[in-house]
Structures are given as structure tokens and as C-alpha cells.
Amino acid sequence: MGEPVIDHYADxxxxxxxxxxxxxxxxLLNMGPQHPATHGVLxxxxxxxxxxxxxxxxxxxxxxxxxxxxxxxxxxxxIIPLTDRLDYICAMTNNYAFVRAxxxxxxxxxxxxxxxxxxxxxxxxxxxxxxxxxxxxxxDIGAMTVFFYTFREREVLLDLFELLCGARLTxxxxxxxxxxxxxxxxxxxxxxxxxxxxxxxxxxxxxLLETNRIxxxxxxxxxxxSGKDAINFGLTGPVxxxxxxxxxxxxxxxxxxxxxxxxxxxxxxxGDTYDRYWIRIEEMRQSAKIIKQCLDQIPKGAIxxxxxxxxxxxxxxxxxxxxSLIHHFMIATRGFEVPEGEVYSSxxxxxxxxxxxxxxxxxxxxxxxxxxxxxxxxxxAFDHMARGYMIADIVTIFxxxxxxxxxxxx
Amino acid sequence: xxxxxxxxxxxxAEIAKALKLTFRHMRVKExxxxxxxxxxxxxxxxxxxxxxxxxxxxxxxxxxxxLCEAACPSHCIKVVSGERQENGMLRRIATEFYIDMTxxxxxxxxxxxxxxxxxxxxxxxxYSTPNKRSLIFDKPKxxxxxxxxxxxxxxxxxxxxxxxxxxxxxxxxxRFPSFTKSNDVPVL
Numbered sequence: 001m002g003e004p005v006i007d008h009y010a011d012x013x014x015x016x017x018x019x020x021x022x023x024x025x026x027x028l029l030n031m032g033p034q035h036p037a038t039h040g041v042l043x044x045x046x047x048x049x050x051x052x053x054x055x056x057x058x059x060x061x062x063x064x065x066x067x068x069x070x071x072x073x074x075x076x077x078x079i080i081p082l083t084d085r086l087d088y089i090c091a092m093t094n095n096y097a098f099v100r101a102x103x104x105x106x107x108x109x110x111x112x113x114x115x116x117x118x119x120x121x122x123x124x125x126x127x128x129x130x131x132x133x134x135x136x137x138x139x140d141i142g143a144m145t146v147f148f149y150t151f152r153e154r155e156v157l158l159d160l161f162e163l164l165c166g167a168r169l170t171x172x173x174x175x176x177x178x179x180x181x182x183x184x185x186x187x188x189x190x191x192x193x194x195x196x197x198x199x200x201x202x203x204x205x206x207x208l209l210e211t212n213r214i215x216x217x218x219x220x221x222x223x224x225x226s227g228k229d230a231i232n233f234g235l236t237g238p239v240x241x242x243x244x245x246x247x248x249x250x251x252x253x254x255x256x257x258x259x260x261x262x263x264x265x266x267x268x269x270x271g272d273t274y275d276r277y278w279i280r281i282e283e284m285r286q287s288a289k290i291i292k293q294c295l296d297q298i299p300k301g302a303i304x305x306x307x308x309x310x311x312x313x314x315x316x317x318x319x320x321x322x323x324s325l326i327h328h329f330m331i332a333t334r335g336f337e338v339p340e341g342e343v344y345s346s347x348x349x350x351x352x353x354x355x356x357x358x359x360x361x362x363x364x365x366x367x368x369x370x371x372x373x374x375x376x377x378x379x380x381a382f383d384h385m386a387r388g389y390m391i392a393d394i395v396t397i398f399x400x401x402x403x404x405x406x407x408x409x410x
Numbered sequence: 411x412x413x414x415x416x417x418x419x420x421x422x423a424e425i426a427k428a429l430k431l432t433f434r435h436m437r438v439k440e441x442x443x444x445x446x447x448x449x450x451x452x453x454x455x456x457x458x459x460x461x462x463x464x465x466x467x468x469x470x471x472x473x474x475x476x477l478c479e480a481a482c483p484s485h486c487i488k489v490v491s492g493e494r495q496e497n498g499m500l501r502r503i504a505t506e507f508y509i510d511m512t513x514x515x516x517x518x519x520x521x522x523x524x525x526x527x528x529x530x531x532x533x534x535x536x537y538s539t540p541n542k543r544s545l546i547f548d549k550p551k552x553x554x555x556x557x558x559x560x561x562x563x564x565x566x567x568x569x570x571x572x573x574x575x576x577x578x579x580x581x582x583x584x585r586f587p588s589f590t591k592s593n594d595v596p597v598l
Contacts (some may be wrong), residue, residue, distance in 0.1 A: 010413040078483035081517040152441055166457035172517040207431050211424040257436040
């Protein structure tokens with residue numbers, strides 16, 4: 001875990017005076033930023049009393065790339081690849097959150113087929129995100145087999161993303177006004193085939209974990225947070241719902257086609273890591289249900305809004321028609337004009353509520369683009385959740401958020 | 411603790427169940443590939459290294475319009491456009507063309523922006539080198555990639571609705587008006 005260091009930043013560390021013959025003093029343990037279990041580059045300074053965590057201070061910013069600042073110097077279309085790199089496990093949902101905010105500012109609606117495709121891919125992304133969490137969390141705790149099994153299914157989904165848009169992780173699939181490429185029959189067929197066997201695969205993970213005594217002992221009661229505290233800390237996503245609070249952006253402010261399909265929000269009772277595991281398992285089942293209904297309902301039609309000043313005109317028209325070529329040149333060189341205004345729009349990413357707050361002063365670039373990353377907000381409750389647990393639990397405690405540092409530090 | 415729970419705790423029933431599952435997987439067909447020897451078949455949509463394309467008669471497609479440079483989110487493309495005499499007519503071309511592959515994020519925006527389908531993405535992904543400078547692809551290198559992986563680049567364009575299949579492809583060849591001099595009236 002690295003060697004103990006003195007933390008010069010922590011002011012409130014109490015130094016026990018040397019009164020008793022046995023010298024008692026707190027130990028500061030520096031964990032990370034290169035620790036393999038920190039899911040990226042997170043440094044935590046642990047204040048220990050024996051093996052008990054007295055205080056845990058996360059030091060963020062090792063993966064800060066200034067995405068918000070970079071976004072001020074890029075056109076709205078050029079920000080889409082930047083958002084891919086926030087939460088690189090779930091790039092589709094990041095794209096979705098950003099594109100939705102811009103569309104809200106532009107006050108445009110997109111075709112139904114595009115809405116369905118967006119919902120399908122963001123649910124696929126939720127599946128792959130939760131599979132990733134389950135695999136790595138089990139691996140951190142010591143169950144290696146689950147990791148192989150979940151990554152096998154995640155691979156199928158990533159292959160589908162590649163078939164759909166050409167990339168596996170940094171997809172850049174969404175466009176303002178629609179999506180990049182139509183969902184072909186091959187993708188739909190393979191997705192149906194995947195969904196047929198997927199519930200059995202979830203049962204497999206449960207067989208390995210749900211009653212396993214090591215898993216239960218290391219997750220039940222660990223990283224507990226009450227519903228009240230969870231709300232006060234601003235937690236969202238599975239961490240909040242595991243504490244029994246019914247809040248899901250997909251139900252609270254439905255977007256996409258979530259109001260046209262039937263699904264439920266799973267809720268936990270105890271607010272510990274075991275409940276979060278159950279929530280994520282149930283969410284995967286619900287996601288599979290949503291995707292299936294969407295695939296059944298998906299209408300034919302356009303995949304991008306027909307807005308000559310915002311979306312690229314169809315390639316055939318560009319090649320044959322001078323006006324379309326001019327529009328094409330305008331959009332490629334200058335982007336599109338966005339009216340003056342401020343907008344906040346959020347979606348339910350696999351980690352929680354992911355929001356974009358965009359301030360536009362007119363023109364083709366945002367004046368300010370503020371991101372509300374769920375991982376960062378959830379990290380605020382880290383100290384509260386870690387206090388009083390054993391040092392061996394620390395890996396479970398920050399794994400329980402499903403933390404991705406790319407999003408946390410941005 | 412009920413007797414049932416006690417029994418399952420003593421008998422390690424859940425471990426036995428899990429072991430049964432893992433042993434069953436010994437007979438499942440393996441999904442991993444031994445990478446250098448076995449390779450994935452990539453779909454046509456795959457976004458790999460960029461190449462510049464020519465028409466069937468060997469004429470360079472690129473007209474040096476700079477749209478790819480403007481659309482690139484990571485600013486890794488540099489185009490220097492110029493004019494060239496060809497069959498007694500003046501044509502606009504890119505005299506220099508650089509793509510910095512160390513900066514490229516493979517978003518495909520340049521291909522989407524190109525009005526003449528001159529850029530294409532290939533399935534080439536193995537070009538690691540100890541010499542980082544060779545990753546700045548210049549114009550000859552880009553045309554070399556485009557020629558070597560012409561089929562893949564064309565398949566990419568077709569898969570992304572940029573170009574139609576061969577029989578209709580002639581419609582997608584943009585006939586620019588040709589000039590004899592820069593300020594002459596166009597000869598169509």
C-alpha cells in the first residue's frame with residue numbers, strides 16, 4: 001500500500017501527546033495514485049488508528065485534462081469526442097448528456113428513430129458499465145472468475161458498438177440533431193441474440209456471488225450510508241437507490257423513449273455494498289427489458305433531423321446540389337450558431353446523474369461548459385462512508401461508487 | 411440460524427454450486443484469441459488509420475479544401491493547398507498534407523467533412539514504431555496507405571453512407587469546373 005508519509009495538507013490531524021508509557025499515535029498511510037485497485041489515479045491519505053480508518057482524505061486531480069476549458073475553444077460538434085473521454089467506460093451516455101443539452105438550447109426535436117437508437121445504445125452502455133463494475137469489484141475483493149465472465153459479455157456489447165459506429169470505447173456516435181449512423185439489421189439481430197442468453201449470464205454471476213460467504217462478508221454492511229445522508233451528500237445513481245431513495249432521472253424527467261417502455265426502478269434497503277450489487281444486477285435486467293421493448297417498437301425513418309444549418313445534409317445531395325455543398329462547407333468550417341442562453345440538462349448515466357450546464361453567448365462555441373460528473377459528487381461522501389471500517393475494506397469502499405477518474409477529474 | 415442455513419454453512423454448498431458452474435465452463439468454446447497469431451475480423455465500420463484515396467484513373471481526389479483541418483477536434487491535420495497544371499487545365503490540389511497520428515483520436519469527423527470522399531479510414535491499426543517522427547504521416551505516406559488499403563477505405567465510406575457501392579460510385583465523383591487560368595471563365 002505504499003509507505004506512510006506525513007500529510008502536510010491535513011490540518012486537523014490530532015497528535016496524541018506522549019503521556020502514557022506506551023506511545024500511541026495515528027498513522028498516515030498514503031494510498032495511490034499508482035495503486036492498482038484505485039481504478040485510475042486516485043490518491044487517498046488514510047488516517048489510521050491501528051487497522052481502523054479514522055479519516056480518509058481523497059486527493060483528486062491527477063487525471064485533470066481541463067475538458068471544461070478545452071470545450072470553450074471548440075465548436076459544439078468538436079466537443080463530442082472530448083465528452084467520450086470523461087467516463088471512458090460509458091462514452092455513449094456522456095455523448096447523450098452533452099448532445100441533449102445543446103439540443104435543449106437550440107430547441108430542436110429529433111426524429112423518433114434517432115430517439116429509439118439513442119435509448120438503446122445508452123442502455124447497452126449501462127449494461128457494459130455495470131458489467132465492468134461487477135467484474136472489477138469482484139476482482140478487487142478476490143473473486144477472479146466473475147471478472148472473466150462479465151468481460152466476456154461486455155466484449156459482445158463492445159463488438160456491437162464497433163459494428164455500429166466503428167469504435168469500441170471512444171465512440172463519438174451522437175451528433176447534435178441525431179446520431180452518426182443508422183442501426184443496421186445485423187446490429188439488431190445480434191443484439192436480439194445477445195439478449196436471449198443474457199438473463200442466464202446474470203444468473204451465472206449470481207451463482208458465483210450472491211451466497212458466497214467471502215463476498216457476503218466483505219460487502220454486507222460495508223460502506224453504509226443512510227438515505228438521508230445520501231441525499232445530503234448529493235449522491236445519485238445506484239449508490240442513492242441502494243439506500244432506498246426513489247430517484248432516477250429516467251423516471252423523474254423522462255427523456256428519450258423511457259416513458260414509452262415498461263420498466264421499474266430497483267430499490268435497496270440497507271444502503272451497503274451488497275445492496276448496490278443487487279441494484280446493479282437488477283438494473284441490468286431492467287436494461288435488457290428496455291432494449292428488447294425498444295427493438296420491438298423501433299420505427300423506420302430518418303436518423304438525423306433535417307436542419308440544414310445544424311446537421312450535415314445527406315451525402316447524395318452534397319455531391320449533386322450546390323446549396324447542400326455550401327451548407328456542408330458552412331457546418332464543417334464554422335459549426336452552427338447557437339442562440340444566447342443558459343441550459344442545464346441531465347441524464348441518468350450508469351454512475352448517476354450526469355449533467356451539462358452550457359452558457360452560450362451566441363456563436364458556434366460555448367462560453368462555459370460545466371459538467372456535473374456523478375463520480376465527483378459521489379466522491380464527496382467518501383470520508384463519511386469510510387470512517388470506522390477496517391483498512392482492508394477501503395478497496396471495497398471506493399469500488400462501490402463505480403468510480404472512474406476520467407470523469408471525476410475531467 | 412436455521413438448521414438449513416447451518417447445514418449449508420457446514421457443507422459449503424454455495425462453493426460447490428459455484429465450482430460446478432466453473433467446471434461446466436471447461437467445455438464451453440473459448441472466446442479469447444491468441445493475438446499475434448489470431449486476429450479479429452474487423453467490421454467495415456472500423457475506424458483505423460487514415461489514408462488518402464485516388465480515383466480509379468489515378469487522379470488524386472483531394473482538392474485541398476481544408477475542411478478536414480477545420481473539422482478535426484484535436485487539430486492534427488495540416489493541409490497546404492495549391493494549384494497544378496493537368497492536361498492543360500488548372501486543378502486545385504493539396505500540395506502538402508500532414509496527419510499527426512500521435513494526436514489523432516479516430517473520431518472520423520474529417521472523413522465526414524470531406525466533400526469529395528478523399529479521406530478514408532482503413533483497418534490498419536498495427537503501425538507502432540520506435541521512431542515517433544514517422545507517425546506524422548505526410549502526403550506520400552497517406553497516399554501509400556490509401557493505395558494499399560483502398561478496398562478497406564472504400565468499404566468504410568460505403569458503411570458510413572459516404573459513398574455508394576461501385577456501380578453508383580461514378581455519381582459520387584465530383585466534377586469540378588476546370589479552369590485554364592485562375593481568373594478564366596469555367597469550362598464545364
